[in-house]
Amino acid sequence: MLNPTNLLQKQQNHFHRRSLLKMAGLSGFSWLTPLATRLARNAEADRREKAKSLIVLWLEGAPSQLETFDPHEGTEIAGGSKARKTNVKDIKLGDGLQQVAEQMDHISLIRSVTSKEGDHERAVYNVKTGFRPDPTLVHPSIGSVICHQLNHEHDRQIDIPRHISILPSNMPGRGGYLGDQFDAFKVFDPVQPIPDVSARVEAKRQLSRLEKLKFADRQFLKNRSNNLIVGDSLGNSNLDAAIRMMSSDQLKAFNVSQVSESERSQFGDTPFGRSCLAALRLIETGVRCVEVTLTGWDSHVNNHEIQAERISILDPAYASLIKELKKRDLLDSTMVVCGGEFGRTPWINPLGGRDHWPHGFSIALAGGGIQGGRVVGETDPNPTRGAAPKASIKQPRPIEDVHATVFSSMGINFQNELDTPIGRPMKICEGKPVKVLLDN
Amino acid sequence: MRSITIKKDLFFLTLVFGGIAALSFALTRVEKITLPKPSKATKVALADVAVVANSIDTAFAEDWVTGDLIPADQVDNLLVARRISLGIAGTIPSLAEIREFESQPEADQIDWWLARLLEDRRTSNYLAERLTRALVGVEDGPFLIFRRRRFVSWLSDQLHLNRPYDELVSEILTEEGLWTDTPAVNFYTRTITQGEESNKPDPVLLAGRTSRAFLGMRIDCLQCHDDFLDTVELGEADDLRSGTQRDFHSLAAFFSDVESSLLGIRDIEEHIPYEYQLLDEDEASVVVPAVPFNSELDGKESNQRMRLANWVTHEKNRPFARATVNRIWAIMFGRGLVNPIDEIPLGGPFPKVLEILTSDFVSHGYDIHRLIRVIGTTQAMRLNSAADFSITQSHEDAVAVFPMLRLRPEQVAGAIGQSTSLTTINSGSHITTRLMKFGQQNEFVNRFGDPGEDEFSDRGETVTQRLLLLNGEMVGERLENVLNAPSHLASLSPDIDTTVDVIYLTTLTRHPNEDERNQAVNWISKQSRDQRSEEVIDLYWSLLNSAEFRWSH
Numbered sequence: 001m002l003n004p005t006n007l008l009q010k011q012q013n014h015f016h017r018r019s020l021l022k023m024a025g026l027s028g029f030s031w032l033t034p035l036a037t038r039l040a041r042n043a044e045a046d047r048r049e050k051a052k053s054l055i056v057l058w059l060e061g062a063p064s065q066l067e068t069f070d071p072h073e074g075t076e077i078a079g080g081s082k083a084r085k086t087n088v089k090d091i092k093l094g095d096g097l098q099q100v101a102e103q104m105d106h107i108s109l110i111r112s113v114t115s116k117e118g119d120h121e122r123a124v125y126n127v128k129t130g131f132r133p134d135p136t137l138v139h140p141s142i143g144s145v146i147c148h149q150l151n152h153e154h155d156r157q158i159d160i161p162r163h164i165s166i167l168p169s170n171m172p173g174r175g176g177y178l179g180d181q182f183d184a185f186k187v188f189d190p191v192q193p194i195p196d197v198s199a200r201v202e203a204k205r206q207l208s209r210l211e212k213l214k215f216a217d218r219q220f221l222k223n224r225s226n227n228l229i230v231g232d233s234l235g236n237s238n239l240d241a242a243i244r245m246m247s248s249d250q251l252k253a254f255n256v257s258q259v260s261e262s263e264r265s266q267f268g269d270t271p272f273g274r275s276c277l278a279a280l281r282l283i284e285t286g287v288r289c290v291e292v293t294l295t296g297w298d299s300h301v302n303n304h305e306i307q308a309e310r311i312s313i314l315d316p317a318y319a320s321l322i323k324e325l326k327k328r329d330l331l332d333s334t335m336v337v338c339g340g341e342f343g344r345t346p347w348i349n350p351l352g353g354r355d356h357w358p359h360g361f362s363i364a365l366a367g368g369g370i371q372g373g374r375v376v377g378e379t380d381p382n383p384t385r386g387a388a389p390k391a392s393i394k395q396p397r398p399i400e401d402v403h404a405t406v407f408s409s410m411g412i413n414f415q416n417e418l419d420t421p422i423g424r425p426m427k428i429c430e431g432k433p434v435k436v437l438l439d440n
Numbered sequence: 441m442r443s444i445t446i447k448k449d450l451f452f453l454t455l456v457f458g459g460i461a462a463l464s465f466a467l468t469r470v471e472k473i474t475l476p477k478p479s480k481a482t483k484v485a486l487a488d489v490a491v492v493a494n495s496i497d498t499a500f501a502e503d504w505v506t507g508d509l510i511p512a513d514q515v516d517n518l519l520v521a522r523r524i525s526l527g528i529a530g531t532i533p534s535l536a537e538i539r540e541f542e543s544q545p546e547a548d549q550i551d552w553w554l555a556r557l558l559e560d561r562r563t564s565n566y567l568a569e570r571l572t573r574a575l576v577g578v579e580d581g582p583f584l585i586f587r588r589r590r591f592v593s594w595l596s597d598q599l600h601l602n603r604p605y606d607e608l609v610s611e612i613l614t615e616e617g618l619w620t621d622t623p624a625v626n627f628y629t630r631t632i633t634q635g636e637e638s639n640k641p642d643p644v645l646l647a648g649r650t651s652r653a654f655l656g657m658r659i660d661c662l663q664c665h666d667d668f669l670d671t672v673e674l675g676e677a678d679d680l681r682s683g684t685q686r687d688f689h690s691l692a693a694f695f696s697d698v699e700s701s702l703l704g705i706r707d708i709e710e711h712i713p714y715e716y717q718l719l720d721e722d723e724a725s726v727v728v729p730a731v732p733f734n735s736e737l738d739g740k741e742s743n744q745r746m747r748l749a750n751w752v753t754h755e756k757n758r759p760f761a762r763a764t765v766n767r768i769w770a771i772m773f774g775r776g777l778v779n780p781i782d783e784i785p786l787g788g789p790f791p792k793v794l795e796i797l798t799s800d801f802v803s804h805g806y807d808i809h810r811l812i813r814v815i816g817t818t819q820a821m822r823l824n825s826a827a828d829f830s831i832t833q834s835h836e837d838a839v840a841v842f843p844m845l846r847l848r849p850e851q852v853a854g855a856i857g858q859s860t861s862l863t864t865i866n867s868g869s870h871i872t873t874r875l876m877k878f879g880q881q882n883e884f885v886n887r888f889g890d891p892g893e894d895e896f897s898d899r900g901e902t903v904t905q906r907l908l909l910l911n912g913e914m915v916g917e918r919l920e921n922v923l924n925a926p927s928h929l930a931s932l933s934p935d936i937d938t939t940v941d942v943i944y945l946t947t948l949t950r951h952p953n954e955d956e957r958n959q960a961v962n963w964i965s966k967q968s969r970d971q972r973s974e975e976v977i978d979l980y981w982s983l984l985n986s987a988e989f990r991w992s993h
Contacts, residue, residue: 119634121579135577135648136660138892161903179900180889186904195887196907200916205978212982215959220988223826229836230844233901234987242906421897422658422780423671 052333052368052410054146054289055279057318059310059340060124060169061297062361064354065379066346067094067307069362070111072381077346081304088373096311099319105373106322106331107366108437112377114390115342115358115399120298123341123358124171130403130429136422141173142403143289144182145428148175149412154286159241159248161185162288166275169293177420184291189271190278191257197246210243253281268316276317280324283334297340300353314338322366335368335406346383346392359389363402369409370437400431408433486551489810492800493817499792500820503838511840512824512831517541517549522949524550524816526847526992527772529557530566531854534864535946554816558809561600561867567808568596569850570771574653574782575612576630578892585629585700587619594623605764605806606753609654613749618704625705632700640699643714647692651732654752656763656784659732662688665719673786674732680787683732689716690730694748707743733759733786755802759786765797765811770896772815774845774992775836781896793839825993845992846901849888853881853914856984859947860918862925884914909985919977919984926980930972936961939976947983 066072071083071094082095086104093101100107117123122133129139140148143163147155155162165172165184175182187194199206217236224234245251256264256277267273272294279290294314299306318338325331343361344354360379366372376395383392390396407414407429417425504511521541525533533541537556544552557563572592581588598608615624631645648660659672662683672683693714697707717724729747731738737754741747752760762784770776777794778784797814804810815821825842827835835841847855857877858865865877887908891899909915919926925946933939940960944952952960964975983989 119582121581122633134660135645136652136658174889175899180891180905181900181902183889183902183904186887196904196911196913199911200920201978205974209978209981212963212979213985215956216982216986216988219955220986224844224993226827226829227825227831227844229831229833233898234844234991236987238901238903238906239910241903242910245903245907246911424661 052150053283053287053330053335054143054368054406054410055283055321055334055336056143056173056289056291057276057314057321057336057338058128058169058291058293059297059314059338060293060295061120061299062123062340062342062344062356063297063310064299064303064307064344065111065357065360065362066344066354067304068097068311069093069109069364070379071095072379075381077348077381077383079304079348091373091375094307094311096308097315099315100322103319103322103366106326107364107372108370108374108376109362109364110376110397110402110434110437111360111362111379112393112396113339113343113361113363113399113402114393114396118342118356118358120341120356121171123356127339127341127399128171128173129176130400130431137420137424137426138174138176139426140176140178140182141184141291142406143173143184143291144175144178145407146410146412147182147288148178148418149407149428150288150410155288158250158286159244160250160253160282160285160287161245162286164279164282164287164289165291165293166190166278167271167293167295168291169295172293173289173291177426178418184289187254187278190255190274194251194254197251199246250285253285253287254278256281266316267320268313270313270317272313273317273320276321277324280321280328280330283325283330284328299344300349300355301351303344303348303352303354325367331367333368335370335409336366337363337402337406338365339363339402346379347385357389360393360396365402365405365437368406370405371440374437376434376436397434398431400429401434402431403429404431404433405437409438485810486813489813489817492796492814493819495796496793496814497819499796500818500839503792504840507834507838507840509835509838509840510827510829512827512835512842514819514822515824515842516950517546518949520550520816520822521553523821523842523992524553524772525557526851526855527774528567528812529560529562529854530569530848530851531562531858531865532949534858535862535942536864538945538949550817551813554813558602558812561596564596564600565592566850567599567771568592571595571599571767573892574767575627575649578890581630582632582634585619585632585634587623587626588630590620590623591626599808602807602809605808606755606760607806609760610749610753613650613752614743614745616704616706622704628698628705629700641695641705643692643695643698644689646695647688650748650752651691652782654763655759656766656778656782657759657786658780658783659683659688659691675786676733676735677787685718686727687730687732689714689718689727691732692716693727693729694744696729697744707745753806758798758802759784761798761802761806762790762794764806764808765794765801768808768811769794769797769815772812772821773839774843775896777839779896842993846898847990847992849885849890850881851992852888852909852990853884855989856884856914856918857881859984859989860924860926860980862942862946880914880917884908884912887912909990915981915984919980926977927973930964930969930976936964939964940979943976943979943983947980948986948988 066078067081071081071092072078073081073083083092084095084098084101086093086101088104091104093104115123115126117126117132125133128141130142131139147163163173163182163184165186167188168184168186172186173184201209221234224230227234256274259277264274264277267277272292275292279292282290294310297307297310321336322331325334325336339362342356342358345357348354377397378394380392404414412428414429415427417427420426518538518541522532525531541549541553569592572588572595576588576591580586612624612627615622617625619626619629628641628646631642632639633642644663648663651657651659661667662672662685664685666684667682670682673680674683674687675681696712696714698705699708713726715724716727729744731751734757737757738751739747741750751757763782766776766778766781766784770781777791797811800814801811820839823840823842825844827841831841836843857880865873888905889902918924921927929939929942933942937957940952940957944950944956960979963979964972967975
């Protein structure tokens with residue numbers, strides 16, 4: 001069907017940074033000139049300590065611990081799944097995690113994570129926020145808390161959002177009671193254009209549009225400058241930020257289509273692999289938190305096949321991410337957390353599947369101060385059917401302990417209480433850090 | 441093959457030319473909107489509405505004197521119409537509606553508009569969605585056994601019929617059956633945690649929900665401990681006390697007999713006592729159902745849910761009516777008479793206006809339409825949001841100005857959709873128009889960020905939201921698609937003045953002022969004829985991105 005949008009997309013390619021900057025200057029919206037921004041940023045970069053960042057590899061649908069981070073080869077519950085040796089003595093991983101096994105010295109595992117949520121929606125909330133769903137309050141996700149707590153000079157120099165969700169599924173990280181400004185910015189396969197950052201018309205026309213907008217706003221805003229309740233929020237600071245982002249060189253970090261074939265292929269030529277590469281580039285640019293989602297782990301039927309197929313996508317991407325962070329000297333400042341909303345039942349059901357199991361599952365952590373090659377907790381290789389699930393794990397760690405570990409490594413005082421809209425002060429996190437993973 | 445191509449071409453041309461013809465018609469003619477002739481009884485009721493609205497105006501005026509506040513001046517009728525439709529229908533008036541509105545005698549315009557909206561499905565659909573947030577939340581919830589869309593559409597039907605609200609709530613609390621056939625039971629199935637052995641609706645979640653949605657009280661903290669901050673008042677009117685953990689669980693105990701099976705939600709025949717281990721007890725014990733206040737209204741019926749429903753909706757149980765009034769006021773004004781809207785203290789003090797509206801709501805059979813008419817007719821609805829003095833929190837608290845608030849995502853989406861169409865997009869629109877609206881709106885709201893259940897607190901604007909309006913698919917498509925109004929306006933309008941007037945009316949629901957008209961006419965007339973439609977689109981774009989469009993004011 002005839003659609004002018006196609007024509008406009010072609011025009012977007014002619015939209016150059018130079019003309020955008022010119023437009024920015026001409027339109028009279030107030031922001032720091034690009035030159036000043038650049039100078040400030042360079043000056044800052046020399047002095048500053050490396051910023052702490054977080055990458056979450058979010059395995060939505062819930063991976064099976066027995067085929068990934070907690071194999072029990074040769075037991076009844078393994079159901080034929082094999083384990084493989086890693087570069088750390090005594091730690092084995094699921095057979096499919098071939099490349100990750102080579103990075104094991106950088107990765108540590110908590111094999112005894114527990115939660116009380118066995119329903120996907122509630123569990124995703126629980127794992128992403130560290131709190132169980134509460135009917136009166138929406139808690140912020142871990143990435144939102146970090147962006148809220150860590151707001152240094154460096155953060156103010158970033159033109160692009162500091163909290164990003166690549167390939168978002170149903171519940172990308174949200175700001176909750178901290179406000180929508182802490183929501184993750186959602187982007188898709190990083191060879192696709194970034195949503196909403198390109199003007200739909202060529203530069204000259206965009207300039208004329210902005211002039212019209214300025215004219216439209218002038219009188220309305222002037223009449224309301226004495227409204228002390230809405231105050232500055234009525235102004236155009238977000239418009240300034242949006243235009244700055246549209247013309248920023250930093251946007252390049254989102255798109256991996258220009259990256260060399262060899263670099264791309266090591267992450268695996270999949271949307272998830274490309275997204276992990278983009279996450280790396282975004283962290284390099286100064287973004288605080290990136291969440292990359294790989295869905296499809298909910299293996300109630302044919303568990304082994306489903307898990308193996310997902311693992312084949314996860315393995316090269318995850319391993320290359322760790323390897324590249326290390327190579328670029330970013331691993332010490334970037335924590336990578338990998339896991340899903342719960343684990344899967346030890347016993348295989350009649351359809352060859354594994355069901356939901358929040359009573360002892362695995363989460364892998366690497367970088368950002370995590371000592372690699374360590375394991376916390378263990379699950380029983382020969383659990384008794386019908387026994388209380390808690391009998392089958394040692395050193396259980398509730399999910400909020402993972403949050404406390406991340407916050408603690410980033411220097412965030414997670415015991416602090418934040419104000420919430422319902423007037424009830426709320427601790428950032430109620431867990432305890434898993435110290436053994438952080439201590440030298 | 442060829443004939444198929446020709447047919448497709450013909451179909452496309454029909455769409456385009458049909459669309460243009462319709463646009464042209466809409467631009468030049470007033471679309472006659474006929475409303476049922478008001479009966480004598482309706483006229484009497486309307487006069488009565490005006491009396492109540494007047495008493496509200498007087499009460500506010502007294503508050504202003506007491507607070508030493510000057511109220512803002514009054515805005516014109518068109519802006520009032522915009523406010524009302526954003527509030528109760530989630531969109532803005534169409535050009536056709538504005539033309540018809542302006543053809544009514546000035547004194548009747550608001551009454552006409554309220555009547556028009558209250559009989560339109562846009563209103564019941566939108567109100568149902570807003571109320572559903574309070575009743576079952578916004579998430580998808582338990583798979584298969586929770587059907588949120590069914591619940592919304594059932595509620596919309598009830599609101600369209602203007603079923604007495606007490607009856608409706610009673611049905612929600614007592615209904616039995618399947619989530620598909622008797623959608624009201626989704627109130628219960630929403631609270632089932634799948635995977636747990638009991639498969640029962642959760643009495644704790646239901647107690648919290650009942651209290652917030654029907655009584656306007658947030659007592660959730662009592663689930664775990666007694667109130668030690670003195671923020672939850674319970675007990676009897678002449679003997680108020682702090683709430684206790686037992687109060688909460690005594691309310692939860694009303695739900696102990698509800699179960700979910702293949703037959704749906706129903707009460708178990710054999711009574712199951714509710715057990716809970718309270719904080720100061722060593723072991724779990726039976727907690728018997730008891731209402732948290734106004735216990736003299738408790739009829740002690742044997743069916744626990746029936747007993748609770750009768751107590752909640754008892755005409756002397758004012759917290760129920762108050763909570764409903766405060767919520768409807770908040771939907772229309774963006775903030776409640778008491779805020780947060782579900783923290784209305786049991787013992788007051790209550791704003792005078794809340795009490796006037798509550799009494800009127802109860803004495804007129806919990807009539808939601810009447811409540812909306814009364815609120816829509818008040819002078820408060822006509823107050824300017826701008827003033828030549830500094831506007832402070834006291835002005836807003838005393839409703840001496842109309843509050844400024846960012847539009848909610850679905851209001852922005854609804855308004856964008858409507859502003860780029862000259863005809864009204866409602867249940868009378870063509871199915872493709874409605875489907876397109878539905879798809880675009882969902883996508884837009886998803887990207888914009890849904891405010892969730894906590895919908896009356898300001899959550900701040902994001903850069904993503906600005907980007908979405910500047911460059912996003914919906915604004916782009918609505919402006920650029922040849923089937924929509926902006927592309928044709930320049931060529932169809934008799935003159936540039938009319939073009940400019942239509943752009944302002946459809947986007948901002950007002951005529952341009954002299955400055956704006958001159959400036960816009962100048963912009964458009966500078967262009968050659970074939971470039972004018974671009975200029976028109978750009979003007980539309982600037983207004984859709986303007987603060988005046990994005991804010992409720």
